[in-house]
Each structure stands twice: as structure tokens, then as C-alpha cells.
Amino acid sequence: MADIRVLIRASAVHFGQCLQAALMYRSALAIFVVSEAFAYAGIIAFWYGAANSNPNQAFYKPMALVLYFCLVSFHHGIQHHASSRDIGSDIRLGKLSYSIVRPFPFLLQAGLRSVAFTLTYSLLLAPLVVAAFIFVPDLWTTFCAGILPGAVWQYPVAAAIGLTAGWLVRMVIGVLAFDMAQIWGPDTCFIALYYAASGSVFPVDLLPVWALGIVKWTPMYYMVGFPVLTLMGRLNPVQFQTEALQGCVVVTLTFVILALMWRRGIKVFEAIGI
Amino acid sequence: MTETIIHVKNLVKTYQTFKKQPGLAGAIKSFFIREPVAVHAIKATSFEIKRGEFIGLLGPNGAGKTTMLKMMTGLIPPTSGTSTTFGRFDTSRRPREYLRKIGMVMGQRNQLHPDLPALDSFRLSQAIYDIPQTQFEARLNRCLDLFQIHSKLNIPVRKLSLGERMKMELILAILHEPEILFLDEPTIGLDFSAARQIRTFLAEANSKFKITIVLTSHYTKDIEELCRRVILINHGSLIYDGPLDGVDERVQGERQVVVTASDPKSQAEILNVIKSLDGVTVVNGEPSDQKNNLPALEHAENLTITFAVPARLVGETTKKLLNTLAASDIRDLTISERSIEDVFSEIYNRAEVSPPANLNSTIIGGSK
Ligand SMILES: Nc1ncnc2c1ncn2[C@@H]1O[C@H](COP(=O)(O)OP(=O)(O)OP(=O)(O)O)[C@@H](O)[C@H]1O
Ligand SMILES: [Mg+2]
Numbered sequence: 195m196a197d198i199r200v201l202i203r204a205s206a207v208h209f210g211q212c213l214q215a216a217l218m219y220r221s222a223l224a225i226f227v228v229s230e231a232f233a234y235a236g237i238i239a240f241w242y243g244a245a246n247s248n249p250n251q252a253f254y255k256p257m258a259l260v261l262y263f264c265l266v267s268f269h270h271g272i273q274h275h276a277s278s279r280d281i282g283s284d285i286r287l288g289k290l291s292y293s294i295v296r297p298f299p300f301l302l303q304a305g306l307r308s309v310a311f312t313l314t315y316s317l318l319l320a321p322l323v324v325a326a327f328i329f330v331p332d333l334w335t336t337f338c339a340g341i342l343p344g345a346v347w348q349y350p351v352a353a354a355i356g357l358t359a360g361w362l363v364r365m366v367i368g369v370l371a372f373d374m375a376q377i378w379g380p381d382t383c384f385i386a387l388y389y390a391a392s393g394s395v396f397p398v399d400l401l402p403v404w405a406l407g408i409v410k411w412t413p414m415y416y417m418v419g420f421p422v423l424t425l426m427g428r429l430n431p432v433q434f435q436t437e438a439l440q441g442c443v444v445v446t447l448t449f450v451i452l453a454l455m456w457r458r459g460i461k462v463f464e465a466i467g468i
Numbered sequence: 469m470t471e472t473i474i475h476v477k478n479l480v481k482t483y484q485t486f487k488k489q490p491g492l493a494g495a496i497k498s499f500f501i502r503e504p505v506a507v508h509a510i511k512a513t514s515f516e517i518k519r520g521e522f523i524g525l526l527g528p529n530g531a532g533k534t535t536m537l538k539m540m541t542g543l544i545p546p547t548s549g550t551s552t553t554f555g556r557f558d559t560s561r562r563p564r565e566y567l568r569k570i571g572m573v574m575g576q577r578n579q580l581h582p583d584l585p586a587l588d589s590f591r592l593s594q595a596i597y598d599i600p601q602t603q604f605e606a607r608l609n610r611c612l613d614l615f616q617i618h619s620k621l622n623i624p625v626r627k628l629s630l631g632e633r634m635k636m637e638l639i640l641a642i643l644h645e646p647e648i649l650f651l652d653e654p655t656i657g658l659d660f661s662a663a664r665q666i667r668t669f670l671a672e673a674n675s676k677f678k679i680t681i682v683l684t685s686h687y688t689k690d691i692e693e694l695c696r697r698v699i700l701i702n703h704g705s706l707i708y709d710g711p712l713d714g715v716d717e718r719v720q721g722e723r724q725v726v727v728t729a730s731d732p733k734s735q736a737e738i739l740n741v742i743k744s745l746d747g748v749t750v751v752n753g754e755p756s757d758q759k760n761n762l763p764a765l766e767h768a769e770n771l772t773i774t775f776a777v778p779a780r781l782v783g784e785t786t787k788k789l790l791n792t793l794a795a796s797d798i799r800d801l802t803i804s805e806r807s808i809e810d811v812f813s814e815i816y817n818r819a820e821v822s823p824p825a826n827l828n829s830t831i832i833g834g835s836k
Contacts, residue, residue: 196598197564200595200596200598203595203598204592204595204596206595207591207592207595208592208595211581211584211588211592214584214588215581215583215584218583218584218624288577289577291543291574291577292572292574292577292579294542294543294562295541295542295543295562295567295570295572296567296596297564297567297568297596297597298596461545462545463544463545464483464544
């Protein structure tokens with residue numbers, strides 16, 4: 195019990211320090227947010243145009259598309275920030291060494307670091323969102339009309355599942371560094387799959403039914419598509435429950451894979467030469 | 469009877485790597501076929517360390533010291549064998565109770581968060597090891613006093629100099645009052661005064677707080693001042709384990725004689741004479757040593773023979789040597805005291821040419 199108390203206190207301190215560290219890169223973060231704003235604008239403009247030229251998509255009328263991609267950009271950014279991509283270099287460059295011989299679990303540290311970075315990102319994004327609502331005419335009414343009231347409790351659940359799934363997948367890729375010198379190969383594969391299955395480049399429920407069935411068994415779907423579709427009221431309560439459950443299964447499986455890989459990896463870990 | 473705190477038994481570490489021929493062609497070849505090579509970093513090694521000891525783990529570059537230290541801390545698992553700590557913990561399993569009792573500093577890596585001031589890392593340590601506030605402050609202040617480094621406490625670690633960072637690393641490693649401290653080259657790259665402060669710090673940690681310390685260092689000063697017992701490793705094998713006095717006796721009691729011959733022919737002759745003398749150990753000058761010399765140094769270096777002789781015999785030995793040889797054979801002759809480095813490098817060199825087993829007793833007069 196005392197151990198748990200110590201662990202919680204240490205976690206709180208570590209989390210606070212990660213936040214501090216994240217905020218120290220203020221110029222980098224500011225630039226990141228600005229570039230993000232341009233990316234949002236680009237994506238929205240593209241889909242706005244695409245939607246106008248192809249009005250046959252039953253649901254995705256122009257404003258729905260704009261809404262979809264606003265939400266996607268937000269989730270994409272958060273996923274990007276929460277990503278556990280540092281883990282690979284931690285392993286390869288020996289930063290892991292000290293963590294291993296301290297009584298504070300490394301995976302917990304990595305998790306807290308991700309949460310801290312996600313939080314910083316969300317905080318930095320807030321002014322951007324506020325600015326959009328102030329300066330884009332009618333955004334408030336159209337945007338909010340697209341989000342259904344039922345999503346108020348569903349969305350946080352969906353977002354939590356999505357973030358966990360995303361974090362775990364990146365951890366799994368990072369942990370490959372125990373066995374390979376460079377993990378950008380698997381990382382590139384992951385990004386390709388992410389584009390195909392997450393709904394980050396097209397509304398994921400436009401996929402044929404059979405493909406959607408497959409995609410819903412991958413963590414990528416839960417990273418972006420699931421929370422966005424939930425927020426937009428594209429899933430009825432039964433569908434939402436089924437997919438949330440399915441998402442939990444996917445998260446659990448990914449976690450088991452990570453735990454096995456970690457246990458094996460730590461046994462073959464050779465630290466770094468020097 | 470003091471308790472055995474670390475028990476290393478038949479520890480072996482074999483690293484698996486791949487051989488790559490140099491150049492692009494090699495890279496392409498190794499892209500398809502990789503030739504695995506086993507690096508035998510540590511060959512079956514056993515020793516015990518008692519509570520309160522200050523051990524110097526020595527050996528030339530690549531000897532396996534860091535590997536040994538990593539296995540002793542539990543950072544990497546051994547290929548075979550065990551390292552047991554406090555009589556009950558298998559270090560490779562890293563039980564939490566064990567981790568709370570050790571500290572580690574590697575001169576080449578840092579534990580402090582680079583972007584935050586050292587104080588933040590200390591605070592994290594306080595939380596992880598559950599150190600009460602009053603004790604935390606007392607310990608921290610004592611360390612800061614010793615290092616005179618109060619003013620650097622709130623500066624991001626990234627902006628500290630090497631010596632300042634090293635001091636902070638040491639403070640971090642010792643804040644939770646570990647029972648064993650593992651140090652891998654903590655004085656690397658430090659100026660003499662910083663290195664001296666660190667030595668004082670370590671000596672105090674060992675004598676006042678009874679922390680058992682295992683240290684690797686290439687600076688003989690660290691070893692001479694701190695370690696009462698040394699463990700020498702070369703090519704992954706233990707070649708000497710015993711008090712530093714054993715080495716010291718040879719430093720005190722022996723003289724080093726360097727003879728420079730006028731030509732290779734005289735050199736062979738001189739070598740023969742030296743070998744026939746009593747109590748003499750040839751350190752350098754055997755034909756097998758010549759391969760170590762660079763071609764450019766042929767004339768200056770290859771003609772010298774270095775040998776060690778007990779101090780009481782030095783007059784007799786040189787007299788015999790000079791009487792037997794013609795004056796024209798010898799270009800130069802110097803007699804000097806031996807340094808601890810001379811003795812170590814002699815031991816390392818010997819270990820390369822003869823099997824290490826018998827060195828334990830013969831080279832240093834083995835007080836095992
Ligand atoms: N991760 C690794 N993978 C493969 N070989 C390794 C690895 N780490 C060390 N080695 C090899 O093991 C041997 C021992 O290395 P180690 O780092 O223990 O030496 P050392 O005694 O600490 O040397 P130094 O004084 O240079 O620090 C070396 O030959 C080195 O090349
Ligand atoms: Mg080393």
C-alpha cells in the first residue's frame with residue numbers, strides 16, 4: 195500500500211516535470227501550432243472543394259465534410275503528440291539504462307510523458323480554436339449543429355479508447371528497437387496503415403462494408419475514425435456500444451502484445467556499448 | 469565478520485553482433501548476408517565484495533569493466549552465471565527492494581533531465597525513493613557544500629559544464645543513501661580539482677556512510693587514493709583480485725630500467741644478458757612486443773628494452789649488465805622508480821601473451 199502511495203506521488207512529480215519540459219520548447223510548440231493551422235486550412239479547403247464537386251455522397255454534404263476534417267485534424271494532432279515514438283530512441287541510445295535500475299516503472303514514465311505532451315498540445319490548440327470560432331462566420335452554428343447532444347458522454351469514452359490504442363501501437367513499434375537498429379521501416383508501414391484505416395484522409399465510413407468490418411479490428415480505426423464518427427452522431431447507441439467493446443478488445447490485445455515484447459526485449463537488452 | 473554484499477558467480481557475457489566489411493560494397497553484402505560474431509565480453513568470472521569495501525574495477529579499454537558493472541547492477545542480463553546482492557537478490561531480476569538500495573553513475577550517460585534544473589531531478593528522486601523532506605534537505609545541502617555548487621542548482625542541466633553535471637549526477641545517485649554505489653568512470657574528462665572533489669566526496673561516502681562502492685576508472689590517482697582492493701580484468705577474464713598494496717609494494721620496491729641498444733644485434737645480446745640475471749622481469753623488448761610498435765618509431769622505440777628489478781638489486785644488476793656488455797652496445801640507460809601505471813600496463817601486457825590463470829599469483833605476488 196505504501197508502495198502504491200509512493201508510486202502515485204512519484205508519478206505526479208514526473209508528470210509535472212514532463213509538462214514543464216514540454217512548455218520549455220515554447221518556440222517549437224508555437225511553430226508547430228502555426229503549421230498545424232495551415233495544415234487544417236489546407237485539408238478543409240481540399241475537402242470543401244471535393245465535396246462541392248461530388249454532391250452525391252449522401253451524408254457528407256460540404257459542411258459535414260468540413261466538420262469531419264476539423265475533428266480529424268484535432269485528433270490527428272493529439273495522436274501525433276501523444277505518440278510514444280521516443281521510446282525507440284530511448285532504447286537505442288541508452289536512455290533506458292538509468293530507468294531500468296530505478297524503482298519506477300519505465301512504461302509508466304513513458305505513459306505519463308505522453309499524457310503531459312497531449313495536454314500541452316491541447317492547451318496550445320485552444321486559442322486557435324477560439325480564433326476560428328470568432329473569425330469564421332457562422333462556424334459556431336454550423337459546427338455545433340453537426341455534433342449531436344447524445345455524444346456528450348460517448349465522445350470522451352471513444353477518445354480515451356482511441357488515444358490508448360494509438361499510444362500502444364506506437365509503443366509496440368518503438369519496442370522493436372530492442373531487435374532492430376532502425377525502426378523507421380515498421381513506422382512507415384504503420385503510417386500507411388494509419389492513412390488507410392484511421393479515417394484521417396477520407397471519411398472512414400465511406401469504405402465498403404466488408405473493408406469497414408476489417409478496419410474495425412485495427413487500432414488505427416479507433417485512433418481517429420471512431421471518436422470523430424461518435425461526435426458527429428454517425429453511430430447509433432447500439433453501434434457505439436458494439437464498437438466501444440470491440441475497441442476495448444483491440445486495446446487489450448495490443449497491450450498484451452506490448453507487454454510480451456517488452457518482457458522479452460528487456461531480457462535481450464544490451465544497453466549501449468559505452 | 470563483515471557481510472558479503474555482492475556475490476558474483478561464474479558470470480559470463482557474450483554479445484552477439486554482426487561483422488560488416490568496410491565500405492559500400494560491404495554494406496550491400498551485409499544487407500543480404502550477415503555474418504554473426506560473438507563478442508566474449510566477460511568470461512566466467514567470480515568474486516565477492518564485502519560491505520563497506522571500496523573496489524576498483526580496472527582494465528584496459530574494452531576489457532569488459534562496463535559490461536561487468538552493468539551485470540552487477542542488473543542493467544543487462546548475463547549470458548550465464550549469477551550476481552547475487554545482499555545475499556538474497558538475483559540482480560538480473562531487479563526486484564524493487566534491491567533497486568532501492570543501489571545507485572549508479574555512468575560517466576558517459578546522464579540521468580538528470582537535460583532540460584530541467586538538477587533540483588527537479590533531485591525532487592523526482594525524493595519522490596521515487598520516498599525521502600522525507602528534512603532528510604532530503606540535509607543530505608542535499610551536505611553534498612552541495614562539499615562540491616560548492618549551490619549556485620548551479622537552478623540552471624538547466626543542459627547548460628552545465630561537464631564537471632558541474634558530473635557532480636550533480638553523483639549527488640543524484642547518492643541522495644537516497646544507497647548501500648551500494650556503482651560508478652563507471654565518474655571522473656572522465658574532469659580537471660584535477662573537480663576530480664579531487666569527487667574523490668573526497670566518494671571517500672566520505674564510503675567511510676562515513678559505509679556505502680560500498682565499485683568504481684571503474686582509468687585514472688590511477690582515483691585508484692590509489694580510494695580503492696583498497698582492486699579487481700583487474702583483461703579480455704573479459706579476471707587477472708588479479710587483491711589489495712592495492714600488492715601493486716603498491718611493487719611500485720615501492722622495484723625500479724624500472726630502460727636500456728636503449730645501438731642496433732638490433734646488440735639488442736638481442738642485451739636481452740640475453742638481462743634474462744640471465746636474477747630477479748629481473750622483462751617488461752618490454754621481447755620480439756613479441758615489437759609488433760606493438762609503430763614502424764615510424766623503429767629506430768627510437770624498437771631498440772629499447774624495459775625491465776623491472778627489485779630496488780635492492782638495482783646496483784648489482786646494472787653493474788653485471790655493464791660489465792658483460794661492450795660500451796658500444798648501449799646507447800642509453802635510465803633507472804627510474806616504477807609508477808602504478810607501469811605496473812598495471814606490465815600486467816595487462818603479460819595477460820595478452822600468456823594464459824591469465826597463473827597471473828593471479830605470479831605477477832603481483834598474489835595476495836588473493
Ligand atoms: N552492446 C554491445 N554489443 C556488442 N559488443 C559490445 C557491447 N557492449 C560492449 N561490447 C564489447 O564488449 C567488450 C567489453 O566492453 P566494455 O564496454 O565492457 O569495456 P570496458 O572495459 O568498459 O572498456 P572502456 O575502458 O573502453 O570503457 C568490448 O570488446 C566491446 O566491443
Ligand atoms: Mg567502460
